[in-house]
Structure formats: structure tokens, C-alpha cells
Amino acid sequence: MKIGIVGLGLIGGSLGLDLKAQGHEILGVSRQATTCQTALDKGVVDRASTDLSLLAAAEIVIICTPIGAIAPTLAKLVPHLQTETIVTDVGSVKQPIVEACTYLWSNFVGGHPMAGNTNQGIHAAQTKLFTGAAYVFTPTEKTPTALVEKLASLARSLDTITYICPPEVHDRAVAWISHLPVMVSASLIQSCLQESNSQVLQLAQKLASSGFCDTSRVGGGNPELGMMMAKYNRQALLRSLKQYRQNLDEIIIQIEQENWDNLEQVLEINQQARPKFLN
Amino acid sequence: MKIGIVGLGLIGGSLGLDLKAQGHEILGVSRQATTCQTALDKGVVDRASTDLSLLAAAEIVIICTPIGAIAPTLAKLVPHLQTETIVTDVGSVKQPIVEACTYLWSNFVGGHPMAGNTNQGIHAAQTKLFTGAAYVFTPTEKTPTALVEKLASLARSLDTITYICPPEVHDRAVAWISHLPVMVSASLIQSCLQESNSQVLQLAQKLASSGFCDTSRVGGGNPELGMMMAKYNRQALLRSLKQYRQNLDEIIIQIEQENWDNLEQVLEINQQARPKFLN
Incomplete structure (x- = not known):
């Protein structure tokens, strides 16, 4: 299959490596000619260009740009596409992207491969980045099932575990387990x-060990990525943050009122519930 | 040196193993005869008893019971001690313990070896548990310096990094880096x-990965330990929790008001500050 990839960073580049290894013909587009050359040198793509017209022959196009650039990229891409081409993206938020992109292209299916690391750019591209990872597709009620199946089948060929759900269900779920933890953890460092x-501050810095390290990790990560999560998943994140603040307030009240039995009960419920979130 | 240990769990047992290996004579006291026998069998102690009078000959006594039992144990121990015996403890909160214990015994110095794992009991005792760990001593203005030096020197012989500070400085510092993270993390699971x-909940459970795993870890830990932290370090923890809530509120406001530049700035400050807490 001819597969187009727009945006040859960690995700786009890693998808290219694995899909090319499977025998697909990979057409890569990057804004920068040097990235195109690196992608060719690394065996990420078969052909590369800074021009979106390269993707005229693609059966599937995967848009792997930063979230804010996905819909604008699709708008520029549309004039070059064949009617039956399926377009998907890899953005970590789905509802606003799916809304904008299905309007631009009816054969669009939102996607979110949940893999990555702190590295960025084509040089960070690696094989098997997605092995064992979740890959969510978020069709709307109007999306033809055949498109979703074709993409899910391609995703499963990378040894991912695929999930299919409406965009808003995805966004609420990731608000809980991905975006809320960033803000909770960021507030910890800030405070x-x-x-x-x-x-006290200097001693705290000396004594901080694994507990602080783990709880503060995602709050001390890439600032632009954290901001983008909030910007594009604002509504679901605010919903989670307000529920969180309520639970925090309850814990504060229990400590203020010295309700030690209640506090211990809450912590017991947590201890029992947490393994359900660990796969 | 003859060293007494009261409470032969993970911490007491592990201290016994390392100190005995150094040639000290270890006298161990546990409430349970079976624990005494296990401690003898494992080579944790040279002599063991359920009776505190065993410690009459000790030059240093380390109380390794749960926090709530430290002062009551010292009260029972006092009649058996020689005037010059130095007593210390291993509790994770210092101000209330130091207050109660220096009243009972003027040669008392609060201590906190910051090592451990999720295992409990004499069977979890292990050698070199404290290697590289912080060990804080918290003398008051009245504590003779020689006592602190003697204990710090013993602690350093276990390859720990020793810190000496007032009890309230210790408690505020650990509120930030140990007790606050537990409540922050617990509120995350709760919410x-x-x-x-x-x-949404089921998908969240399926999609949760390393970010959620790390941020929720300490909030899903031992409920009794979490409650005890809050109970004994209530004042310092509430102070940290209220500052935390304020910073959380600021992040919520930034997201509500779509102040994306401000939010990104906060996250940048965090990214730069976090390494100062990692040793």
C-alpha cells in the first residue's frame, strides 16, 4: 500500500520505519528539506518531499504534525488527494480535530497512537515504538466502518492494541489519565x-526521593506539550480538574477535622482501585 | 558498642543486620516472641527479648516502632536505662515525637533514616537498605552536640548522607516532598x-500508562502509613496542602481564561526547577 506521512518527527518517523519494513511504500512530507534527506537516509521513507503534491498517489495519509497544525495541513492537502484516500492523524486530543477535519475531508478518521518518549524529531525515530501500545480511533456516527477497519487493521499490524470510540469519550478518558496528571503534578512542583x-526548601530538595520524583515527573515535562493538551482538551480537562479539586478539598477537610478513619478509608479505596489503571 | 533496637520490622531489622555486621552487639526487643526468634535466626540481633529490661546495658537505643508507639515505648523503657544512654527513633515525623521524647529522656535525639520499601516485618529486613539514603537528625537547642555527633557518625558508618536540622524544619521539608505528594496523588485516584x-472510566483504565502510573503511585500506597503521616505531621502538611490548592487554582484559572502563554511559562519554570529536587 502507498502510505503518506506528513510530519517526520518522532511519531511520523517511527511509523514510517515500521510500515516501510512491512513492505508498504512510504511517501514522506516535511516542511524542511534537511528532514526529508535524513528520513531518506534513515530508511524512514521511500520518497520524500517538502511538497504535499507527493501524496497524490497515497491510499492512506497519516498527519503527524503538532496538534495545532493538523487541520491547517489537511486544508492544504485536500487539493492533492484522490477522492477515496483515507486521512488520519496522531493528535493526542480528538474532538476539535475530528470536527475540523471531517468537515474538510469526509474520509477522515481521528487516530491516537499512545506511544512516545521525551525525544523529538526525525533523529529520535525508532522501530517498534508502538509495540504493545494503545492505538485509539475515533470515528463519528457518519464515518464509514470500512475506513475505520482498514486503519485499525494497519495499526494492529504494528502490534498495537486498538480501541474504537467517539472522539469525546477519548478526550474525557485521556483528560483523566494523561492531562489531569500533568496539571496535578505541575501544581506540586509550583507549590x-x-x-x-x-x-526548608533546600532540605526538601536534598531529601526528595522516589516518591517526589515519580509524582512530579509529568509536571516537569515539555511545557509546550502540556500547554497544548490544556488548549485542545480544555473542556474535558477543566471537568476533571474541578472534580479533582473537590476530592482534594475533601482530603484537606478530613485532615483539618482529624477524621483519621475516613482518611484511611479513602486511602484504602485508592489502594484497591489503582491496579485497575495498570495494565 | 552495645546497641539496642526496639521494634524489629523492616527498618529495625535492617539496621540490626548492618550494625551487627560491623561488629556491634545488637540487643533486640519485639513484642512478639516469634519475631525475636526470627531475628536471632536471621542474624539481625545477638540477643533478643520481649522484655525491655534487656536494654539496660545498651549505650544507644534505637526505637523503630510505628510513629504512634515511639513515645509510649520510651516511657516504658526509661526505668531500665542507664543515665548516659542515648535514645533515638526512626519516625518519619519529628516535632511531636521530639517534644514528647525529650521530655521523657534528655539524651533523646530524633532521627529519620529515609529508606524503606513497601515490604513490612522482620522477614523484609535486608542488608544495605540505607546505603546512599538520607539520614536526618533533629536535635533541639538543648541537645548536647556530642550526642548528635555520636549518632551521626554511626549513621554515616551505614553509608548514609546525614543532615542535622531542627525538628520543625525536617517536618516542613518532608511535608513538601513526601507527605504532600501522597495526598496529591491520592486525590488523583479518587477523582x-x-x-x-x-x-469513559473503562477506557481511561485501559489507556492509563506510565504518566498515570507514576503520578498515582504514592497515592495508592499503604493506607495506614498515609493516614499516620497526615496525623503526625498535620500542621506542616495542611500548610503545604493549602499552598498546593492555591497553585492548582491558578492553573485552573489560566486554563479557564485561556492564558496559554502564562500556563506555558509556569510549566517552563517547573521543567527548570524539578532537577533541583532530583539527586
Whole structure:
């Protein structure tokens, strides 16, 4: 199959490597000629160009740009596509993208391969990045089932575990397990930095170990990515954040009122519930 | 040196193993005769008893019971001690313990070896548990320096990194980096469980990966330990929790008001600050 990839970074490049290895013909488009050359040198793509017209022959196009560029990229891509070409994306938020993109192209299916690491760019591209990862597709009520099946089958060929659900269900789910943790963790680092007693702050920095390290990890990650999550999944994230604040307030009240039995009960429920979130 | 250990669990047992290996004579006291026998069999102690009078000969006594039992144990121990015996503890909160214990015994120095794992009991005791860990001592203004030095020197012989500070500085520091993360993380699990749409909750559980796993880890830990932290470090923890809530509110406001530049700035400050907490 001829597969087009727009945006040859960590995700686009890694998809290219694995799909090309399976025998697909990979057509890659990047804004930068140097990235195109690197993609060719690394064996990520068969052909590369800075011009979207390269994708005229593609049966499937995967848009792997940053979230904000997905719909604008599709708008520029549309004049070059054949009527039956399926377009998908890899954005970590789905509802606003699916809304904009299905309007531009009826054969669009939102996608979200849930893999990655802190590296960026074509040089970070690696084989088997997606092995064992979740890959979510988010058709609307109008999306032809055959398109979803074709993409899901391609995703499963990368040894991913595929899920199919409406865009808003995806966005609410990732708000809980991905975007809320970033804000919770960011607030932790922020609050520690407010300590006005320098002896306490310095000792805290010395004594911090695995508990602090783990709880603060995602809050100390890529600032642009964190901001983008909030920007594009604003509604679902605010919903989760407000529920979170309510639970935090309940814990504060239990400690203020010294309801130790209640607090221990809450912590027991958590201890029992957490394994359901670990696969 | 003759060293007494009261409470032969993970911490007491592991201290016994390493100190005995150094040639000290270890006298162990546990409430349970079976624990005494196991401690003898495992080579944790040279002599063991369920009776505190065994410790009459000790130069240093380390109380390794749960936090709530430290002061009551010292009260029972006092009649058996020689005047010059130094007593210390291993509790994770220091101010209330130091207050109660220095009143009972003027040669008391609060201590907190910051090592451990999720296992409990004498069977979990292991050698070199403390290697590389922080070990904090919290003398008051009245504590003779020689006592602190003697304990710190013993702690350093276990390859720990020792810190000396007032009890309240310790408690505020650990509130930030140990107790606050537990409550922040616990509130995260709690809030996810409030999701009323079962399709969203189930998908969230399936999609949760390393970010959620890390951020929720300490909030899904031992409920009794979490409650005890809050109970004994209530004041410092509430102070940290209220600052945290303020920073969380600021992040919520930034997202509500779509102040994306401000949000990104906050996340940038976090990204730069976090490494100062990682040793």
C-alpha cells in the first residue's frame, strides 16, 4: 500500500520505519528539506518531499504534525488527494480535530497512537515504538466502518492494541489519565517553589526521593506539550480538574477535622482501585 | 558498642543486620516472641527479648516502632536505662515525637533514616537498605552536640548522607516532598473514580500508562502509613496542602481564561526547577 506521512518527527518517523519494513511504500512530507534527506537516509521513507503534491498517489495519509497544525495541513492537502484516500492523524486530543477535519475531508478518521518518549524529531525515530501500545480511533456516527477497519487493521499490524470510540469519550478518558496528571503534578512542583523558608526548601530538595520524583515527573515535562493538551482538551480537562479539586478539598477537610478513619478509608479505596489503571 | 533496637520490622531489622555486621552487639526487643526468634535466626540481633529490661546495658537505643508507639515505648523503657544512654527513633515525623521524647529522656535525639520499601516485618529486613539514603537528625537547642555527633557518625558508618536540622524544619521539608505528594496523588485516584460515564472510566483504565502510573503511585500506597503521616505531621502538611490548592487554582484559572502563554511559562519554570529536587 502507498502510505503518506506528513510530519517526520518522532511519531511520523517511527511509523514510517515500521510500515516501510512491512513492505508498504512510504511517501514522506516535511516542511524542511534537511528532514526529508535524513528520513531518506534513515530508511524512514521511500520518497520524500517538502511538497504535499507527493501524496497524490497515497491510499492512506497519516498527519503527524503538532496538534495545532493538523487541520491547517489537511486544508492544504485536500487539493492533492484522490477522492477515496483515507486521512488520519496522531493528535493526542480528538474532538476539535475530528470536527475540523471531517468537515474538510469526509474520509477522515481521528487516530491516537499512545506511544512516545521525551525525544523529538526525525533523529529520535525508532522501530517498534508502538509495540504493545494503545492505538485509539475515533470515528463519528457518519464515518464509514470500512475506513475505520482498514486503519485499525494497519495499526494492529504494528502490534498495537486498538480501541474504537467517539472522539469525546477519548478526550474525557485521556483528560483523566494523561492531562489531569500533568496539571496535578505541575501544581506540586509550583507549590514547593513557594516555600519562603530557604532552609526548608533546600532540605526538601536534598531529601526528595522516589516518591517526589515519580509524582512530579509529568509536571516537569515539555511545557509546550502540556500547554497544548490544556488548549485542545480544555473542556474535558477543566471537568476533571474541578472534580479533582473537590476530592482534594475533601482530603484537606478530613485532615483539618482529624477524621483519621475516613482518611484511611479513602486511602484504602485508592489502594484497591489503582491496579485497575495498570495494565 | 552495645546497641539496642526496639521494634524489629523492616527498618529495625535492617539496621540490626548492618550494625551487627560491623561488629556491634545488637540487643533486640519485639513484642512478639516469634519475631525475636526470627531475628536471632536471621542474624539481625545477638540477643533478643520481649522484655525491655534487656536494654539496660545498651549505650544507644534505637526505637523503630510505628510513629504512634515511639513515645509510649520510651516511657516504658526509661526505668531500665542507664543515665548516659542515648535514645533515638526512626519516625518519619519529628516535632511531636521530639517534644514528647525529650521530655521523657534528655539524651533523646530524633532521627529519620529515609529508606524503606513497601515490604513490612522482620522477614523484609535486608542488608544495605540505607546505603546512599538520607539520614536526618533533629536535635533541639538543648541537645548536647556530642550526642548528635555520636549518632551521626554511626549513621554515616551505614553509608548514609546525614543532615542535622531542627525538628520543625525536617517536618516542613518532608511535608513538601513526601507527605504532600501522597495526598496529591491520592486525590488523583479518587477523582478518576468519580467519573460517572462507565465507557469513559473503562477506557481511561485501559489507556492509563506510565504518566498515570507514576503520578498515582504514592497515592495508592499503604493506607495506614498515609493516614499516620497526615496525623503526625498535620500542621506542616495542611500548610503545604493549602499552598498546593492555591497553585492548582491558578492553573485552573489560566486554563479557564485561556492564558496559554502564562500556563506555558509556569510549566517552563517547573521543567527548570524539578532537577533541583532530583539527586
